[in-house]
Amino acid sequence: LTGKSPDLESTGSGTTTKRSSVSSGSRSRTRRDFLTRFTNSEHFTDKLQDWFSLSLQNSESDAPVFDPPFELVELQKFDYALEGVSFQQLTRMPNAVYGSTSASVEANAYLAIEDFLHATVKTLWEAFWSQEDEPVPFSVGCLYNQNLKFYQAEQALALGKLEDLSATGVLLKNPRHPHGKWDHILELALLRPDIESDHHQPSLPLLGEALFYALRILIARSVSRLDFSQSSNCVFILLVDTQHGGVVKVEGDVSKLDFDVSSVYDCAAEWIQKHSKISVSPVDRIWNKLGNANWGDIGTLQVVFATYHSIMQFFGPPRHSIEDLAADHTSRLHSRRQERHLGEDTSLNENGAFRSPEIVEVQEEEERGESMKLEVGSVLWLEDSNYQKGYQISHVSLPHHIASPVDDDDDSGRAVFLYVGSPPSQLEPAWEDMNLWYQVQRQTKILSVMKQRGLSSKYLPELHGSGRVIHPGQCQKPSSGGRCDHPWCGTPILATTPVGETVADLVNEGMFGPEEAIRCCHDCLSALSSSSSGGIRHGDIRPENVVYVTSGVRQPYFVLIGWGHAVLEERDRPAMNLHFSSTYALQEGKLCAASDAESLIYMLYFCCGGDLPDLDSVEGALQWRETSWSKRLIQQKLGDVSTILKAFSDYVDSLCGTPYPLDCDIWLRRLKRNLSEDHGKDIETSG
Ligand SMILES: [Zn+2]
Structure with missing residues (x-):
């Protein structure tokens, strides 16, 4: 483990004990009290009856009541990541149809589900987290209903306790608590006959049970002494029968629960209705007729992905992203x-x-099919919340076209970059569609967040419009949403301002000289300073993601674009690029405070004529960085361009991999003083 593992109580260090004050002591006593009374899932489900019928009525007849916990594109990417990983379930799932007696089928099913979960956590651990054959820190066991403790299925079955088994759990391995503790539960699987009811969704009694267990786990975590490295306020419950599986995700802040021990079921039901977010995946096939899990199937993938997220809650982001x-x-x-x-x-x-x-x-x-063919002069309309926006294409290229808004109110004559995503029609999106997803959907999200957080800078792109394309012909899309048969239907579009030539183009044309390099450094640093003040890091700085704005401005300037891989929260991963990623990003899959500045230095180095090494592995890329910095090759090369760039690269080198933030203001002032044309003028008003 990397020192961030949950602090098992047996270590007794006490340093990660979260709650120590007197008031929190009594709070945790109340919650433990509540837990000892909150033990009957049927009572709980009864309280949810009305709420559930209401939700059913409110939803469209054919539509699922709850949103799924995962997007298809996430599962797709996860599937690519698992391509070289092999899972092996050794105990086959019995076939209910041909099985002899239902009791023997059920007993064997418990053995099989344990083996399935063991194979899942072991393989995920080894592929993503462990280093040097660290042992698997999990155990898998069955929940015995009479005392809510965990036993291995084999033991429980030998003692004839089959009827009282209610779930199978993945737990942190802890020799001091061989029968498990509730805050040590990563996830629970409920094995029930025929989990699917209507529209591929589970029935209320089953969903009620899932919510019951999820809430118990959340409360147990809230009084836990474990140090959860990730947000611990969400739990995944797996629903399985001998063929199918699905995932229920319950998320919410249990401090909002009214811990009235005299009416535990009312309080719990109220919390579910008012303070929780529930997502339910479609129920899909996991086991084939031989009882083997089809690891690549979507039903299995979503269960494995839920397990991946559960491990991350306890152990933090994986070593290999x-x-x-x-x-x-x-x-x-x-x-x-x-x-x-x-x-x-x-x-x-x-x-x-x-x-x-x-x-x-x-x-x-x-x-x-008819993929979207765009021609110069054609107009693309999109539906932006409640109004329509048109863009006339003036230049076709990738990843973004150039277009001008055809809006009477917008007489600025400004051109926009138009990013066109892939239509959601494709059931199995291709690898390249995922890049489009980052450029369109994810970037739209990031730019909207910037807007919400009040981040604006002339060196940052601005959202001009986003929405779904309005396709030619009548749209036959059902009123409940979704899409019609037209191949363009639902295609997402993003328009941003301003437009300009990329630094990659400038370099090719020999137009990226010392003056441009210093200005590029200043403008990108200014953009990074604004975005990081709002908690956003770029994560994908390279010559294609910086544009030079020259049209309609007195003083040309650079804008940092391509924010699709930006890091908003802990779980976000930056893009990986052997030439431009920071050292920390290559090592940890994360950004440190100086990472974007480090990438900026690499970009300037390569764009100012630094030798582009052949890199084909992360190790090679790290080696190149270490050698170049230790021999001061980067500083020397940038020193040939300008002493200020040399000084700045020295400064960034001193911060790489440390948690210390850049002092942007000082460096922005110094860089500005070195810009000949702006000398003594205020650059902020020059554009
Ligand atoms: Zn349509």
């Missing part, structure tokens, strides 16, 4: 093509899709 592992997909595709001797002259593009002109065109046509 999903992005890291998913990135290997490209090289696997590449070697697969080599082993099949497919077209020597076909090269991989950056997304891992191959680029052989004849083949690609045909395949894309076939698979994607």
Whole structure:
């Protein structure tokens, strides 16, 4: 473990004991009291009857009552990450249809579900978290209803306790508590016959049970002495039968629960209705007729993904991120093509899709139907909340087109970058669609958050419009939402201002000189200073993500674009780039305070003629960084351009990997003094 593991009480250090004051002591006594009375899931489910019928009435006839806990694109990425990972369930799930007696089927099913969960946590742990064969820190056991403690299925069955088993749990392994503690539960699986009721969703009694266990776990965590490295206010409950599975996610702040020990079920039901967020996945196939789990199926994936999130709550983000592992997909595709001797002259593009002109065109046509063909001069309309916005395309390119708004009120004549996503029609989005997802949906989210947080700077892009495309012809989309048969229906669009040439283009054209380099450094640092003041880091700084704005301004300036990989919260991962990612990002999959500035230095170094090394592995990339910094190659190269850039790179070098923030103000002033044209003028008013 990396020192962030939950502090098991047996260590007795007390340093991570969270609650010590007298008042919290009595609070935790009340909560423990509450837990000892809150033991009957049927009483609890009864209290939810009315609320559930109401929710059913309020939802559209065919639509699920609850949102799913995971987006398809997240599962897709997770699936890519698991491509090289092998899970093995050894105890087969019995087949209910051909099984002899229902009791023997049920007993064997308990053994199988334990083995399935064991295989899941062990494999996830080894693929994502462990280093040097660390032992698996989890145990799996069955919940015995009479005392709410955990036993291994084999023991319980030998003692004839089958009827009193109510769940299977994954717990932190703790020799001091062989029968488990509730705050040590990562997740619970409820094995019930025929979990699916209507519309691929579980029935109320089953959902009520899931909510009951989830709430018990949340309360136990709230009085726990464990140091949860991730937010502990959400719990995943798995629902399984001998063929299918689904995930219920319950999220909420239990401090809002009224811990009245005289009416525990009323209080608990009220909390569920008023203070919790519940998401329920569709119920989908997990086990085939031989009783083997189909690990790649969506039903299994969502259960495994829930387990992944549960581990993260206890152990923090993994050492190897999903992005890291998913990135290997490209090289696997590449070697697969080599082993099949497919077209020597076909090269991989950056997304891992191959680029052989004849083949690609045909395949894309076939698979994607009428994909959106945009031509110069055509107008794209989008539905932005309640009004429509039109954009006339003036330049077609990737990842963003250039267009101008056709809005009577907008006479600024400003051009916008238009990002066009992929239509949600494709059930199995391709790898490249995920990049589009970052550019369109995720970037829309980040830019909206910037707006909400009041972050504005001329060096940051601004959201001009976002929404779904309005396609030609009548839209036959049902009133409940969703999409019609038109291939464009539902395609997300994002428009941002301002527009400009990328630094990559400037470098190619030989237009990126010392003056531009200093200005680029100043403007990007200013953008980073604004965004980090609102808790947002960029995470993907490279020459394609900085544009030079020249049109309609007296003094050209640089804008940092491409915010799709920005890091908003702990769980977000920056983009991985062997040339531009910071050292910390490559090592930890996270950003430290100086990471964006470090990437900015690499960008300036390469754009000012620094040798671009051939890097094909993270180790190589780290080695290159270490050598370059220790020999001061980067400082020297930037020193040839300007002494201020050399000084700034020295400063960034001193901060790399530390938690100390950059002193942006000082460096912005120093950089500004070195900009010849702005000398003595206020750069903020020059554009
Ligand atoms: Zn439509």
